[in-house]
Amino acid sequence: MSRKPMVRPGGRSARVQEAVHTAVRELQEEVGRSELTVPLVATRAGVTPSTIYRRWGDLQELLSDVAVEHLRPDTPPPSRGHLSADLRGWAEQFIEEMSSPVGRTYIRDALLGHPDGDNAARCSAYAAEQIEVMLARAAERGEDAPDVETVLDRVVAPMMYRILFRPGDLTAPYAHRLVRELLEGPGTR
Structure with a gap:
């Protein structure tokens, strides 16, 4: 149905x-x-x-809807004065929340509930909206910034892959490294 x-x-x-x-x-x-x-x-x-x-x-679609609603952020990400600090703080919180047992359950429920991917797209849109806020702030401060898709591809996608398939090394330093490499280039320390 x-x-x-x-x-x-x-x-x-x-x-x-x-x-x-x-x-x-x-x-x-x-x-x-x-x-x-x-x-x-x-x-x-x-x-x-x-x-x-x-x-x-059915029950799975209901659980998926509850999960998607739970994954929707309540507030915009806080401003920390600089894009790198904004992205590091956001990525750290994202990895902490999503890699928790509850977070993983909500992610799985969100992905399982709607066969055409609507719920996954809603979750992706939530992350994109948060990133857009941080990038707009950076632009207002005159900072160079990547586009939303690049942040999704280089920061969010690797975190989600590890959360779902390789749950080791889900730490703040890992999230910070992804942000640093996004902004400064691969292999930067």
Whole structure:
């Protein structure tokens, strides 16, 4: 069953989404992920199972939607006065959050939930938006800066690869090295 694209709904739809998302998060804490079922989530959220099936399709798509919402940043990255400091701080926080067991679970859920890649694209857009903020600040300060795609390719992509497939060396120095090499060239110390 194909679900409708998730947009930020208003009114009753927003209340239903929030109740269902809250129910998923609470139940994962209380009973564990392996015990989650659509009827259990529906009961906790105060909706019918058919509401969940109609809106999300199945449990995996619901978990994916909750994951994508969790991965959306709440605030813009803080300004640290210089692009290199902004990117280092952001990359350090990104690698710390995404490489945690919870972060990895959310990444896997986000990737598994929607077969056409919409959720992966939403997660990528979140990172791109954060990077755009930092690059715009750099431009306002008169700093030379790479474009968004270059930052995604040279900083975010290697971190995501390691988070998903090679979870060793997921440290702040690794994130800092990626930023340094982005801005100064490969092999710089």
